[in-house]
Amino acid sequence: MRALSLTGERTIAVQDKPEPEPGPGELLIRLRASAICGSDLHLYRRAPQAYIDRAITPGHEGSGDVVAVGEGVTGWAPGDRAVVYFRRTCWECDDCRSGNNQVCAVIRPGYGFGADGSDAELMTADASASMRLPDGLSAREGSILACQGGTAYAPLVRLGVGGRDRVAVSGLGPVGLLAAQFALAMGAEVVGIDPVAERRALAESLGASATIDPTAGDVGPALKAIWPRSADKLVEASGATPAHEAIPAVVRPRGTAALVGLGTEPFQTSLNGITRWDINLFGSTIYPQTMWDELCDFVQRKSIDLGAVVSHDLSIEEGSRGFELADEAASGKICFHFD
Numbered sequence: 001m002r003a004l005s006l007t008g009e010r011t012i013a014v015q016d017k018p019e020p021e022p023g024p025g026e027l028l029i030r031l032r033a034s035a036i037c038g039s040d041l042h043l044y045r046r047a048p049q050a051y052i053d054r055a056i057t058p059g060h061e062g063s064g065d066v067v068a069v070g071e072g073v074t075g076w077a078p079g080d081r082a083v084v085y086f087r088r089t090c091w092e093c094d095d096c097r098s099g100n101n102q103v104c105a106v107i108r109p110g111y112g113f114g115a116d117g118s119d120a121e122l123m124t125a126d127a128s129a130s131m132r133l134p135d136g137l138s139a140r141e142g143s144i145l146a147c148q149g150g151t152a153y154a155p156l157v158r159l160g161v162g163g164r165d166r167v168a169v170s171g172l173g174p175v176g177l178l179a180a181q182f183a184l185a186m187g188a189e190v191v192g193i194d195p196v197a198e199r200r201a202l203a204e205s206l207g208a209s210a211t212i213d214p215t216a217g218d219v220g221p222a223l224k225a226i227w228p229r230s231a232d233k234l235v236e237a238s239g240a241t242p243a244h245e246a247i248p249a250v251v252r253p254r255g256t257a258a259l260v261g262l263g264t265e266p267f268q269t270s271l272n273g274i275t276r277w278d279i280n281l282f283g284s285t286i287y288p289q290t291m292w293d294e295l296c297d298f299v300q301r302k303s304i305d306l307g308a309v310v311s312h313d314l315s316i317e318e319g320s321r322g323f324e325l326a327d328e329a330a331s332g333k334i335c336f337h338f339d
């Protein structure tokens, strides 16, 4: 089968690999779509030697059709449509059993990280890490929801976003743009913050009331010119230190900021700003797998334009170009197809 491999720093090759077979408890999935995510780029840029030596297939946003099931699998059959949750959690710890498997600490190597991922014609996945894709959603939409869609949705649920809220979204990459769309569909007003003009234009075309370029001056006063009381809630999806430093100026007194964006720098903001104004802060990592059906239902009922965050649809043969485009970070999401 054709599959991608990382062969060096910022080097991707299309290779012929043996077709995998489903082990006990696993599904064999023929991929229809697999999208690139920011976390794939960390691997692409760092190129860990062990990852290269084992020729691990990248990709953790896969969506496709079940073609075979392994021993002991119940409830899945060939022909079912599946999306893979890349973290392989235990389903036995307190967090898993209480429906919060996103924070399970007993994880095994995740798909696309320590185990072969979805940038391939076929992959195996634990049935327990597989989620059903409803007929109303395309495989491409399944890929968008698999990681980034859920990552955008879960903090909004935790923030309790509704029609009375003014929600700021900082970082208008795919997660931020999805969060903006979801918050709008929940009834909130949205202002987007991002230095890239194209991303701001896209956020406005999707319904944001206004957008702010954080490199053009202080974000706090710019936001107050739009919302005199600042934002009730913030989804921080950039992971950038200046965005963290701006939190006390962006969020109103007693407001809440959800930290979603990943970064390598230590978190830094004004402690006095956070305490003086009773600001709430929380971190958020992907989404609980138990939220999947609700997420799929929400995006269908609200007719969310998930594809708006995709800038390039490529064949898997164009894997190298796809990663180059994603690495430039100026494009939207890159989605590979296999037909």
Ligand SMILES: [Zn+2]
Residues within 6 Å of the ligand: 037, 038, 039, 060, 061, 147, 148
């Ligand atoms: Zn991802």
Ligand SMILES: [Zn+2]
Residues within 6 Å of the ligand: 089, 090, 091, 092, 093, 094, 095, 096, 097, 101, 104, 105, 106
């Ligand atoms: Zn667990």
